Amino acid sequence: MDEEVHVAAPVKRSLGGWLLIAMPYLWLLIFFLAPFLIVFKISLSEVAIAIPPYLPTFDFSEGWETFRENLSSFSLENYIWLTEDALYWKSYLSSVIIAATSTVLTLLIGYPIAYGMARSPQSWRPTLLMLVILPFWTSFLIRVYAWIGILKNEGLLNQLLLSLGLIDEPLVILNTNIAVYIGIVYSYLPFLVLPLYASLEKLDGSLLEAAEDLGCPPWKAFWKVTLPLSIPGMIAGCFLVFIPAVGEFVIPDLLGGSDTLMIGKTLWVEFFNNRDWPVSSAVAVILLMILVIPIVLFQNQQQKMAEKNG
Amino acid sequence: MAKKSVGPVRREFTPWENPDHPPFIEFRNVSKKFGDFTAVRNLSLKIYEREFFALLGGSGCGKTTLMRMLAGFETPTSGQIFLDGQDLAGIPPYRRPSNMMFQSYALFPHMSVEKNIAFGLKQDKLPQAEIDDRVAEMLRLTKLEQFAKRKPHQLSGGQRQRVALARSLAKRPKVLLLDEPLGALDRKLREETQFELMNLQEELKMTFLIVTHDQEEAMTVADRIAVMDKGELIQVATPSEIYEAPNSIYVADFIGDVNLIEATVSEVSEDGTKLHSTGEGFLIESSQTTEAAPGDKVWYAIRPEKVRIAKGQGDAGAFNQVTGIVWDIGYLGDVSIIHAKVGADNRDILRATFANVSRMVEDPITWDEDVVLSFDRDAGVILTR
C-alpha cells in the first residue's frame, strides 16, 4: 500500500468552494457569535422602563456623537451588583457543587451499566446500545416530569415504601436537592454511559487474559487494567454531564425547592420575572466564563483522543 | 515475428531509442511540494504512445503524486505536463482525456456494475444505444456479463477489480492510469491479472501507466520501468536493463536480491576492470569498463543466481573465485539459497542460489562445508553510486 505524505496545505479554492464555506459560516456568525456580543454589550447597560428595557440601546442612526456618548455610559455596574448580592455568587457556587455531585453520582451508577454492556454477549450489544440511546430521543421535559409523580409526598415511591412498611410517614424528596440530583443523574446518564461504553468495548479482552495469565486475579485485573484504560471514556462522559448540568434550568425548576439555587434558574427568574435584561446578561456572561474552562479542556481531550485513534 | 504463439504477441517496441520520436506524455521539470515536504523534485520524463510504463518505488517516493498530477488531482508547484501535445495546466480532472483505476477501486456503492461502467459515458452525453454497446463490450472484455446487475458489495475482490478496470476503460481514454491496481488481490489472482492486463493493453492499443511498489509486478507488465526515490527518478529502463544493469546501489538493491561487494579499483583497461574486494579479500575481474580510476572505492553487485557454488577449496590468487564455509541453507522448492561465510575471519556473507534441477542429489552441499564460489567476468556490475 502506498501512503504518501499529504501535509494539509491551504487549498486553492473556487468560487463554489468559498460559497460552501460562507453559508454555514455566515449563519453561525449572525445567529451564534453576534448574539453573544450583544449579550456582552447589554450586560454593560442599565435597566430602564422602556422597550427594549435597557439603556443605552445600540443605535447608529443618531450619528457617531450619540453613539460615543452612549459608549461612555456603559458601565460595569451590573457586574458589581452581582458581587454585592449574595444570591448570585451563591447560585454559581451551588450550581457547580450540584453539577459536580451529580456527575460523581452519574459515574457511580453509569460505570456498572457501561461495564455490563461491554461484557455482555456480542449479540446483545446493539439492542442494549439502542436502549441507552432511546431515552435521549424522548423529550427531556417529559422525563423530568415523570419523576414528579414518583417523588412527591403522595407519590408512587412513598406509596411503595409505606405499603412495604419500610417507613412510617412519607419521605419529603420532591422540591429538595435530592430530587435535583435524581433528575440530573437520570437525564444525563446516557451521555456518560455512551462514551464510557465505547472505551470499554474497545478494550481488548486478551489484555485481561494476559493479566490473569501473569497471575493477577480478576478483581485486581479490573483495577490494574480495565479501570486505567477506561479513564478517557470516563473523562469524556463526566464533561458531557457536568457542563450542561451547571446551566440546567428545567430540573431545578420542576424538581428542586425554593431554596435550590442554580444559576440557570436564577437567570430565568431575573429575565422573565424581574425583567432585568442587563443583569441577566451579566449573569450569562459570567456563567459562560465559568464554563469556558471545562469546555476547552473537553475539546482538548477529544482532540487528543481523536489523534490517538486516527 | 516468426515465433508461434497464442493471442497477441509482445511486439518489438522501442520508441525511446529514437530521439526524434515524439513523446505522448511528457513531464517537464515538474516539482510538487506539500508544505515543507517535497514529493516530486524537478522531474522530467517522456512516455510514448502504446507504451506500458511502470512507476516503481517505495512508500512516499512520489510515484502516486506524479500520477495524480497527470490525472489532475494535484497541481504541480512548478513545471509542465503535456499529454498528446496539449499542456494540461489549468484543465480540471473532469476534462482530461485520461482515466484512472483507483487503488481502493472507488466503485460507487449505490450503483450496479452496469451503471458504474456507464457512468463516464453518461457524463459525455453519448446516445443511450452507444452507451449500451460500450458497456456490453466492456462486460465481455472483463468477463463480467453475468454480474451486470449486481451492486459492488455483492462481488468478490477479483470481480470488483475487473469492474474498476472496465469502468476506467469504457471511455477509451488516451492513457489509462493504474494506481496499485492489484494490491488488494491475493498472489495467485494477482499474477493471473498481470497477464490479463498485458493482453488487454495489446488488444486495445492504449497507453498504460501503472504505479506500483511491487517490483515483480512492474517487471512482468511494463515495457519500461522508472525507479523512483525521494521524488526523483533513479533509473528509467526496460525490465531486463534494470535487473541486469542497474545504474546504482539503490536500484540493484531495490530490484531482486543482490550481493553488494565493497571493492577498490586496481586496474582499468579497454577490455575490462580489475578490482580487489575490501572485506572478502579476493580479486575480481570484470568485462565492464568504468569511469572510476585506480584506487577509487566502488561496489561490485552480483545476483545470487549468477554465483556458482561447488564443494572444495579455490585457488588463492585466482580472479572471480573465493572460498567460504556454508553458514545457512534455505530450501525454497524451485531453488535453494546458500549463505556462505567468506573473506578474512569469515565475517562476510555471500549468497548463491541454484536451481533444483533433479529431485535427488547424491552428496549434497551441507552445513559447515568448505565451498568455492565463482562467477563469470560479465556476471556482475560495477557501481559507483
Next chain:
Amino acid sequence: MTRGPTWFNITSLIAGFSFLYLPIVLLVIYSFNESRLVTVWGGFSTKWYVSLLQNDQLLDAAWVTLRVAFVSASIATVLGTLAALVLVRSGRFVGRTLFSGMIFAPLVMPEVILGLSLLLLFVAMDQTRGFWTVMLAHTTFSMCYVAVVVQSRLVGFDKSMEEAAEDLGCPPVKTFFLITLPIILPGVIAGWMLAFTLSLDDLVIASFTTGPGATTLPMKIYSQVRLGVTPEINAVCTILVALVTLGVIAASIATKRQQVQRERDERAAFGAEG
C-alpha cells in the same frame, strides 16, 4: 476462563435499565388512569386521550411545534451538511478554528444562554417574535448536531470515489449530488431526525425566542406541569414518547435489515470466488 456475563453484570444491567425506563413506563400506565388523582389507580380508561382531542389550545401548540420542527430541521440539515463538508473537506482556511468552535460550542452551551442571546439578537434586529424567530433559533443549534452526525459519516467516506467520478468526466457540483449525497444519505437522514426531535423537545430556547401566538407544545406542557401533575399531560407525553419510540425502532430495524442483507450478499460473493 469463561467470558459470559456474570451475575454482577446482569444485575447492574437490569437495575440500570429499570432506572432508565421505569419512570416512563409508570407515566404511560397512569395516562390510562380513570382517576383524576394521578397517583391513585382508579381503573383503566382512555378518557384523558378523548379530552385531549377537545383541547384546542394543546392541539394548536402541537401544530405550531410540528411546523417549527419540520422547517427548522430541514434548513438545519442543509446548513449542517454544508458545515460538515467544510469541516472535513475544506482544509485550512482563515477562521477555521472559529468555525469549528462555533459548531461544537452550542452542543454543550447551557440552553438559557443560547435562548437569552438569540432573544437579544432578535430584539436588536427589531424582529417581531413568533414562529419565525423560534424556527431560526432552533435551526441554529440543531444545525450543529446535524454537522456532527454528518461529519462522522463523511470521515469514513473514501474520497477516491469523488475523484473517480471527476476522473470520469463529472464536474464537482454534479459529483456531490450523484455520488457524495447518496452515500452519506443515511447520516443526513439521521441528522434530520435528530434536529426534528431536538426542536420538538425544546422548552428553554423556545420560551426565550417566542412571541404571542406561537406557543409550542413543551411550553404548554411546562406551564401545566407547574400547576401540578394531570392525567391529561400524561396522555400527551405518552403520545410523544410512543411516536419517538416507534420512529427510532423503525429506523434501527431498517438499518439492521440492510446490514444483514449486505453481510449475506458479501458472504455469497466471496463464497463464489473460492
